Amino acid sequence: MKQLDLPLLIVTVILVLFGLLMIYDASSVLAFNLFGDSYRFIKDQTVWVILGLFSLFVFSHIDYHRLFNLALPLLIIALILLVAVFMPGLGIGAKGAHRWINLHFVSIQPAEFVKLVLALYLSAWFSTKEKGRLLAFSLLIGAVLLLVMFEPDMGTAGIILFEAIIIYFLSGGSVKHFLIGVPILGIIGFILIKIAPYRAARLTSFLNVDQSLEGASYHIKQALIALGSGGVFGLGLGNSLQKFAYLPENVTDSIFPIIAEEYGFVGASLLVIAFIVLIWRGFYIASHARDTFGKLFAAGIISFIGIQAVLNLGSMTALLPLTGVPLPFISYGGSALLVDMAAIGILLNISKNKV
Numbered sequence: 001m002k003q004l005d006l007p008l009l010i011v012t013v014i015l016v017l018f019g020l021l022m023i024y025d026a027s028s029v030l031a032f033n034l035f036g037d038s039y040r041f042i043k044d045q046t047v048w049v050i051l052g053l054f055s056l057f058v059f060s061h062i063d064y065h066r067l068f069n070l071a072l073p074l075l076i077i078a079l080i081l082l083v084a085v086f087m088p089g090l091g092i093g094a095k096g097a098h099r100w101i102n103l104h105f106v107s108i109q110p111a112e113f114v115k116l117v118l119a120l121y122l123s124a125w126f127s128t129k130e131k132g133r134l135l136a137f138s139l140l141i142g143a144v145l146l147l148v149m150f151e152p153d154m155g156t157a158g159i160i161l162f163e164a165i166i167i168y169f170l171s172g173g174s175v176k177h178f179l180i181g182v183p184i185l186g187i188i189g190f191i192l193i194k195i196a197p198y199r200a201a202r203l204t205s206f207l208n209v210d211q212s213l214e215g216a217s218y219h220i221k222q223a224l225i226a227l228g229s230g231g232v233f234g235l236g237l238g239n240s241l242q243k244f245a246y247l248p249e250n251v252t253d254s255i256f257p258i259i260a261e262e263y264g265f266v267g268a269s270l271l272v273i274a275f276i277v278l279i280w281r282g283f284y285i286a287s288h289a290r291d292t293f294g295k296l297f298a299a300g301i302i303s304f305i306g307i308q309a310v311l312n313l314g315s316m317t318a319l320l321p322l323t324g325v326p327l328p329f330i331s332y333g334g335s336a337l338l339v340d341m342a343a344i345g346i347l348l349n350i351s352k353n354k355v
Contacts, residue, residue, distance in 0.1 A: 004060060005351035008281040011274050012056075012329065012344050016049055016337075018271075019255075019330035026243050026258045027251040027332065041251055041332055048334040052341030059345030064353075067346070068293060071117075071124035078117040081110035082147040099151045109335040111148050111156045115163065116339050118144065119300030122164060126171035127293040134177055137168060155311060155323035161185070163304040170299050171292075219254070222247040223316050226257035227268075234264030251332045253324050256316045271330075272313065279306040285347055288354040298350045301343045 020042065027041035034040070085091040085098045092100040092107055100107045125133075141164045148157040169178065226242040229235065240261045243250050250258055260268040282302025289295040305328050312327040314320030326333050328340050 003352070004348040005281055005285060007277065008285070008344065008351065009348060011277050011281070012341075015274055015278070015329035016052070016341070020045060020049060021237075022255055022259055022330060023251060023332050025238055025262070026240070026255055029244055030251060033245070044334070045332055045337075048337050051334075052337045055338055055342040056345035056348070059342050060348040062349060064294060064297060064346055064349050067120055067297075068124050068127075071121040074117045075121045078110065078114045079144070079147070081108075082114060082144070085110060085151060099153055106334070109333075111151065111153055111160075112335040112339045114144060114148070115156070115160060115304045116301070116343050118160060119163060119167065119297060119304060119343075122167045122171075123293055123296035123300055126167060126296055127291070129172070134173075137164075153324070155325035158323070159304050159307050159311065159325065162307050163300055166303045167296055167300045171296055219248050220315075220318055220322055223254055223257040224318060226261040227317065230261040230264040230268070232265050234260070234262045234267055237262055249324075252326050253312065253331065254316060255331050256313060256327055259330075275306070275309045275313075275328075278302075279309075282306070282347055285351045285354070289350050290353050294350045294353060298347055301347055305340060305343065 023045050024042040028038040031040040032038045084101050091098050092102050145157050240258050247254050286295050286298035309328050311323050311325050315323045326336050
């Protein structure tokens, strides 16, 4: 057994610890206003970080081949959990969305679990050559996306879709299938945007950022104000003005503008470089894995982490339409952090078995 990938481990730990710092910094005002306790968010996240580091340690020591036979049972559990978010007394609704399950002692977000489980299942399935699997693949992904869209969570649905497509084509999928699928996906995406007013409003605000501060453009305007206020070197740690209830979701999806405001272009660029290193190491591990299962599994894992980071950073800088996805390892949230840390643990274990 070779040594695990130290650059991947180091950059992951740095991101997690930096995330803890920024969650405390960005959340203190909000936490005091909501709970009367400025440390509420950081205390909760610290518990999740400890659990996440434990999951990383455990999965880095479990041979990833042992997960092969668990692929189908875990997929079934994941689908059941996606349905459970709509069950009265079990699912939790907030701001018109049903994305969480109440376990009484903790709330979990099944869609986060699905991203890792789907990477496992597709990698196990596509490890062997098989003809005519496009229809079965499309039906499975369609069912998963339908459940996620019903929550609704278009951002996570997009991550799952791109993750699945990447694994499919890395396993030897035909480019012809891609050319057929793109127009179909485009039409479906257009319909989903048209039937949901808030999605149409987000797209409109993306195409016309200079419109009024009211309505859908308010969020992205406040994010851009934070980015611009930071300048080159930032206002300094703790000196953000946007965290004082101006920028919505400043502890979760919109934490990056707070980082840019306090650390400036230089600090924001260093964070982006850290994610680039993370993604590079992930695909390096995938390309050097000993078997097809390891290659596809590693590629699937780093794909959903990388795509989520790109979507978050792109939407917070007005390069992409606004989406409600957290920044991996940085944003507040237990389910996402636990899954991402477990995924990094699996990547580290795959790295021990490089060619």
